[in-house]
Amino acid sequence: MTMRLVVIGNGMAGIRTVEELLNMSPDTYDITVFGNEPQPNYNRILLSPVLSAEMSFDETILNSFDWYRQHNITLHAGHAVTHIDRVKRFVSTDDGMQTPYDRLLIATGSNPFMPPIPGIDLPGVIGYRSIADVQTMLAAAQTGGHAVVIGGGLLGLEAAYGLSLRGMQVTVVHLSDCLMERQLDKTGGDMLRKALIKRGLTFLMAHQTEAILGTGHVTGLRFKNGTEIAASLVVMAAGIRPNIALAKSAGIHCERGIVVNDTLQTFDPRIYAVGECVQHRNQTYGLVAPLFEQAKVAANHLAQYGRMRYEGSQTSTKLKVTGIDLFSAGDFHATDDDEELLLQDATRGIYKKLVLRDNKLRGAILYGDTMDGSWYFQLLRDGTDISDMREHLLFGQAHLGDAGRSGAASILNLPDSAEICGCNGIKKGHIIKTILEKKLFTLEEVRAHTKASSSCGSCTGLVEAILASTVGGDYSTQSSKKPLCPCTELSHDEVRNAITQLSLHSIPQLMQTLEWKTTDGCAKCRPALNYYLLAAWPDSYQDDSRSRFINERVHANIQKDGTYSVVPRIWGGVTSAKELRSIADVADKYAVPTIKITGGQRIDLLGVAKADLPAMWHDLADAGFVSGHAYGKALRTVKTCVGSEWCRFGTQDSTALGIRLEKMTWGSWTPHKFKLAVSGCPRNCAESTIKDFGIVCVDSGYEIHVGGNGGIKVRVTDFLCKVGTEEEVIEYCGAFMQMYREEAHYLERSAPWIERVGLSHIKQHIVDDANNRSALFARFLQSQANAQTDPWQEHANGKEAFEYKPLATIEG
Amino acid sequence: MTASRIALGHLNDIPRQGARIVQTPTGEIAVFRTLDDQIFALDNRCPHKGGPLAQGIVHGTQVTCPLHGWVINLDSGNAATPDEGCVNRYTVDNEGGLLYLNIY
Ligand SMILES: Cc1cc2nc3c(=O)[nH]c(=O)nc-3n(C[C@H](O)[C@H](O)[C@H](O)COP(=O)(O)OP(=O)(O)OC[C@H]3O[C@@H](n4cnc5c(N)ncnc54)[C@H](O)[C@@H]3O)c2cc1C
Ligand code: SF4
Ligand code: FES
Numbered sequence: 001m002t003m004r005l006v007v008i009g010n011g012m013a014g015i016r017t018v019e020e021l022l023n024m025s026p027d028t029y030d031i032t033v034f035g036n037e038p039q040p041n042y043n044r045i046l047l048s049p050v051l052s053a054e055m056s057f058d059e060t061i062l063n064s065f066d067w068y069r070q071h072n073i074t075l076h077a078g079h080a081v082t083h084i085d086r087v088k089r090f091v092s093t094d095d096g097m098q099t100p101y102d103r104l105l106i107a108t109g110s111n112p113f114m115p116p117i118p119g120i121d122l123p124g125v126i127g128y129r130s131i132a133d134v135q136t137m138l139a140a141a142q143t144g145g146h147a148v149v150i151g152g153g154l155l156g157l158e159a160a161y162g163l164s165l166r167g168m169q170v171t172v173v174h175l176s177d178c179l180m181e182r183q184l185d186k187t188g189g190d191m192l193r194k195a196l197i198k199r200g201l202t203f204l205m206a207h208q209t210e211a212i213l214g215t216g217h218v219t220g221l222r223f224k225n226g227t228e229i230a231a232s233l234v235v236m237a238a239g240i241r242p243n244i245a246l247a248k249s250a251g252i253h254c255e256r257g258i259v260v261n262d263t264l265q266t267f268d269p270r271i272y273a274v275g276e277c278v279q280h281r282n283q284t285y286g287l288v289a290p291l292f293e294q295a296k297v298a299a300n301h302l303a304q305y306g307r308m309r310y311e312g313s314q315t316s317t318k319l320k321v322t323g324i325d326l327f328s329a330g331d332f333h334a335t336d337d338d339e340e341l342l343l344q345d346a347t348r349g350i351y352k353k354l355v356l357r358d359n360k361l362r363g364a365i366l367y368g369d370t371m372d373g374s375w376y377f378q379l380l381r382d383g384t385d386i387s388d389m390r391e392h393l394l395f396g397q398a399h400l401g402d403a404g405r406s407g408a409a410s411i412l413n414l415p416d417s418a419e420i421c422g423c424n425g426i427k428k429g430h431i432i433k434t435i436l437e438k439k440l441f442t443l444e445e446v447r448a449h450t451k452a453s454s455s456c457g458s459c460t461g462l463v464e465a466i467l468a469s470t471v472g473g474d475y476s477t478q479s480s481k482k483p484l485c486p487c488t489e490l491s492h493d494e495v496r497n498a499i500t501q502l503s504l505h506s507i508p509q510l511m512q513t514l515e516w517k518t519t520d521g522c523a524k525c526r527p528a529l530n531y532y533l534l535a536a537w538p539d540s541y542q543d544d545s546r547s548r549f550i551n552e553r554v555h556a557n558i559q560k561d562g563t564y565s566v567v568p569r570i571w572g573g574v575t576s577a578k579e580l581r582s583i584a585d586v587a588d589k590y591a592v593p594t595i596k597i598t599g600g601q602r603i604d605l606l607g608v609a610k611a612d613l614p615a616m617w618h619d620l621a622d623a624g625f626v627s628g629h630a631y632g633k634a635l636r637t638v639k640t641c642v643g644s645e646w647c648r649f650g651t652q653d654s655t656a657l658g659i660r661l662e663k664m665t666w667g668s669w670t671p672h673k674f675k676l677a678v679s680g681c682p683r684n685c686a687e688s689t690i691k692d693f694g695i696v697c698v699d700s701g702y703e704i705h706v707g708g709n710g711g712i713k714v715r716v717t718d719f720l721c722k723v724g725t726e727e728e729v730i731e732y733c734g735a736f737m738q739m740y741r742e743e744a745h746y747l748e749r750s751a752p753w754i755e756r757v758g759l760s761h762i763k764q765h766i767v768d769d770a771n772n773r774s775a776l777f778a779r780f781l782q783s784q785a786n787a788q789t790d791p792w793q794e795h796a797n798g799k800e801a802f803e804y805k806p807l808a809t810i811e812g
Numbered sequence: 813m814t815a816s817r818i819a820l821g822h823l824n825d826i827p828r829q830g831a832r833i834v835q836t837p838t839g840e841i842a843v844f845r846t847l848d849d850q851i852f853a854l855d856n857r858c859p860h861k862g863g864p865l866a867q868g869i870v871h872g873t874q875v876t877c878p879l880h881g882w883v884i885n886l887d888s889g890n891a892a893t894p895d896e897g898c899v900n901r902y903t904v905d906n907e908g909g910l911l912y913l914n915i916y
Binding site: 553560806808 | 830833
């Protein structure tokens with residue numbers, strides 16, 4: 001029999017839980033939802049844009065009445081649950097309806113705090129919580145007059161700004177002398193106040209309300225200091241209180257909120273609770289992001305998967321007042337143990353403050369330029385050691401603004417026609433429109449619907465900033481732990497650890513042991529798992545060609561017309577007349593339409609038909625060539641200059657060293673592509689400082705540089721160390737590649753890997769620890785023993801021949 | 813092309829979690845074999861920008877296009893949400909391991 005689930009509270013957390021549940025397990029329950037408000041579930045966050053007339057109420061509806069019908073959900077909108085009978089297991093409403101349950105979900109949200117002062121019950125005194133409150137404000141605004149907002153926090157300021165746009169005169173009364181003191185310090189608060197005064201608001205700071213005046217309707221306020229002020233509308237925005245009255249009356253354990261454990265269960269195991277009404281690990285939340293995380297976990301347990309835990313959230317705040325860019329996260333009141341980094345530029349209206357402790361970010365306030373908000377938030381959540389990026393930390397993620405966008409001080413200043421995602425040609429206006437139309441909350445959703453930032457990812461920061469300024473934040477899973485793909489909850493690192501700890505040796509065995517949610521994974525996890533298994537068991541793992549991208553399966557690069565490009569390996573970029581002649585012969589024989597010299601000093605034969613590949617490889621192999629792996633997540637090329645052999649500046653034989661390195665490293669699989677270069681002197685003609693591993697020869701030896709990248713995000717290498725001999729270069733190279741192979745996530749280039757783990761971490765394990773270095777090097781050589789077989793030769797000799805031949809041909 | 817039934821050979825000529833193509837005068841048809849030996853046939857043209865679906869990674873009853881990663885449902889030919897588009901599909905009869913493609 002299907003079980004009965006009753007949901008109390010038709011709001012954001014409750015319905016999000018239902019949606020997650022329907023995704024995971026659509027048929028487990030008969031679902032009934034009770035909602036006090038007569039509307040279907042709407043996006044409460046967007047009440048302020050409705051108030052300020054930037055949006056209509058209909059645009060904020062998240063689930064229409066039709067949605068409930070389509071999913072067979074019984075909705076009682078406009079009915080409050082007044083009683084829970086936990087013994088007989090039913091709920092009853094104000095009008096006497098009784099509904100039995102097997103599982104109950106309480107998601108009653110919170111109420112505006114109404115301080116117990118005289119006159120608080122007068123008509124014209126309201127909170128700011130629901131569309132009904134907005135309607136009251138709009139009605140008041142019709143007649144004009146003076147509105148007073150009590151509370152200069154996030155909600156109060158949004159209400160005040162909206163009311164003033166609607167033509168009311170607005171005064172904000174605030175208890176402390178700093179606006180939004182829970183999100184801002186004094187400097188930030190003052191800047192904000194000045195900006196809002198310019199927009200026409202009036203402030204009474206450090207004022208405490210003593211009484212609300214009036215008979216029959218509010219007429220004014222009196223403060224503790226004896227002064228009075230007239231008002232035809234009073235909005236109380238002095239905080240919120242979890243709505244726990246119902247749960248408490250049913251004997252469910254409550255403190256400030258309804259107390260729940262990591263599975264969002266209350267003390268009654270049949271009853272779950274999510275949203276602003278709950279208290280988890282002594283913490284209550286008033287923002288959507290954590291509630292959505294709770295929703296996911298609660299749904300997982302309601303669906304009886306019983307796998308996930310909610311471990312609390314860190315939150316960030318974004319003020320949704322048009323034209324004001326404000327972001328804050330974490331704890332930014334520095335104590336004696338903390339350090340502060342400050343940037344203040346009054347003319348540009350920019351203020352940034354970062355609070356650090358033990359080289360980790362604890363808090364951030366950004367005013368005027370919030371472009372880097374999501375980056376800082378990520379560093380904060382992940383507890384990233386920032387010592388290596390300390391110098392430029394305050395100036396933001398340096399490579400965020402590539403492609404000429406770095407000039408835009410703020411995302412708000414970009415016109416709708418600005419191209420955000422260069423790869424997919426997506427414009428700002430389109431992203432905003434899609435976010436609003438499709439009701440998107442997370443970066444993942446925006447990616448899926450618009451394709452923005454889904455290719456190279458360099459515009460991720462911009463897209464996050466647009467998302468934040470449109471709906472007030474990125475509501476993705478806020479934990480630092482990112483699942484490898486939708487088939488699992490486990491992260492890259494957890495999967496890698498499991499492979500060695502549980503001795504997993506094949507993809508099917510891994511998926512079964514780690515309870516993959518799909519039978520055979522997806523295009524995201526299978527190549528990653530194949531790589532991790534190969535890296536873990538280089539001697540025994542059977543490579544799974546079905547889990548490789550087409551390029552690695554047929555050992556050539558697929559081009560946009562479906563033909564392939566073939567790049568033979570040319571050791572260190574040094575070739576001979578004989579070699580060139582045989583390449584020319586092959587090109588003629590297969591009528592290659594385009595021949596190009598690549599950036600890595602190799603020759604690219606473009607436009608080869610798939611069916612010709614094996615024969616072509618056969619001919620190339622006969623001429624002594626092996627695969628150049630230009631298609632793989634593998635060692636690509638070693639670029640060299642002519643060095644001391646020919647160049648008058650050369651200090652060492654960079655060419656010979658390059659060839660030696662390439663002979664050692666070719667054929668190795670890496671998390672992403674891997675490039676080397678050797679320059680004969682600091683003039684650096686081989687561009688060593690934008691390679692994954694670059695050597696710059698000097699008179700006294702060899703400088704080793706790592707983590708460079710010449711692609712979308714240009715990144716200059718970090719200097720690792722200097723060594724005296726070629727032998728040492730060889731050992732460092734092998735050790736570095738092996739560490740990268742063992743630690744980086746699949747599809748993570750060496751540059752982001754180094755930024756993630758920190759250069760010090762790498763120095764510590766490779767430069768400072770000679771034993772570890774030689775152990776890494778030994779493991780590298782060991783896995784190379786199996787890797788250096790030429791895939792072209794194998795395929796020319798008939799391996800996986802079916803790849804190149806049609807199954808059947810139908811004549812016309 | 814007139815309606816016809818074409819012998820494709822044996823199930824085992826297609827790798828599990830893989831695909832082979834059938835060349836026709838009007839273009840290529842991709843014939844997929846899933847992990848559990850279901851067979852599906854679709855035009856070998858991704859609804860996005862014509863990518864060769866036969867070269868994608870096959871998972872469950874879906875294939876991920878090798879060019880830009882759209883996911884296509886093999887049973888319906890429809891792109892998985894949120895992408896929108898669909899590709900023509902054909903039925904394949906499996907008679908004791910021998911495969912026949914129906915074109916109409
Ligand atoms: C104006 C405004 C702006 C905001 N801006 C932001 C922002 O920018 N970013 C952000 O992250 N968050 C913002 N928030 C907060 C966010 O809206 C809330 O965190 C979120 O809505 C809480 O979800 P919930 O489901 O817990 O509560 P709610 O969404 O309030 O849902 C609770 C529902 O339960 C109903 N209910 C209560 N008791 C009963 C009962 N006994 N029987 C039946 N129904 C009952 C209530 O009527 C309500 O509909 C804002 C909130 C407001 C009011
Ligand atoms: S890097 Fe130095 S040695 Fe090499 S070619 Fe340039 S100038 Fe000559
Ligand atoms: S062509 Fe298939 S995803 Fe673009």
